[in-house]
Amino acid sequence: IANTGFLSLCAYGRVTGLALEVGAGVSHVTSVCLGQTWREATYRLGVAGSFLSSYLHSLLMESPNDPSVLKALKKKTVIQLKQQCCYVSMDYEGDLHDQGYHHPARFQAPDGHWITLDKERFCCPEPLFQPKLLHQSSPGLHHLALQSLQKVPDHARRDTVGNIVLSGGSSMFPGFPERICLELNTLFHSTGCQIQVLASPERGTAAWAGGSMAASLTSFQHAWMSKGKYQEHGAGYVHQIF
Numbered sequence: 001i002a003n004t005g006f007l008s009l010c011a012y013g014r015v016t017g018l019a020l021e022v023g024a025g026v027s028h029v030t031s032v033c034l035g036q037t038w039r040e041a042t043y044r045l046g047v048a049g050s051f052l053s054s055y056l057h058s059l060l061m062e063s064p065n066d067p068s069v070l071k072a073l074k075k076k077t078v079i080q081l082k083q084q085c086c087y088v089s090m091d092y093e094g095d096l097h098d099q100g101y102h103h104p105a106r107f108q109a110p111d112g113h114w115i116t117l118d119k120e121r122f123c124c125p126e127p128l129f130q131p132k133l134l135h136q137s138s139p140g141l142h143h144l145a146l147q148s149l150q151k152v153p154d155h156a157r158r159d160t161v162g163n164i165v166l167s168g169g170s171s172m173f174p175g176f177p178e179r180i181c182l183e184l185n186t187l188f189h190s191t192g193c194q195i196q197v198l199a200s201p202e203r204g205t206a207a208w209a210g211g212s213m214a215a216s217l218t219s220f221q222h223a224w225m226s227k228g229k230y231q232e233h234g235a236g237y238v239h240q241i242f
Contacts, residue, residue: 049169052125142183
């Protein structure tokens, strides 16, 4: 067992930084310093891939597309539709109200029917920044990142801010790295700090790659937990080790 935020950083060759993980079932923001996670600087966001897929389907049900075709779509097809056609807008409100910035796309379902996406393309991932669109009261991912960084001790904050990494399959939306960078720089504008975000093309599996790298390090060998230790000390012991 290891913290996936730490593993994501390992995939980028870092042991200190901030990991923004956007997966299938949940998103996390985790600050890590020299391989140790700051539990008080770790936040969870209940918006991730599966929620966005459902949201996309509901948006399409309100579109001019044939409802019977949309109702027949399987979950796997909606995920493919999302991955192939959706992107993150750099100016959501502006794009939403100016049809000149809508870029329709067509997707052929397995049954041969065609589905046209318009504003749904950039509306789908927007709840990552505005969870209220899914009726959630949580702050967006960028605000959680700010809260996390504010909890990091002063002596470690500069290095943490300088190593912000993205991971998880739902971070693969075109435009996501640029938008998260834009939002963070807006939040940090008064500090004079220029935020850079690291977004590897392989970030969808960053935690897995990082796990392989971390497990091979000599320094990691002391962190293995045996079944006996777990049974002796209980679940809380995990946080002492990792």
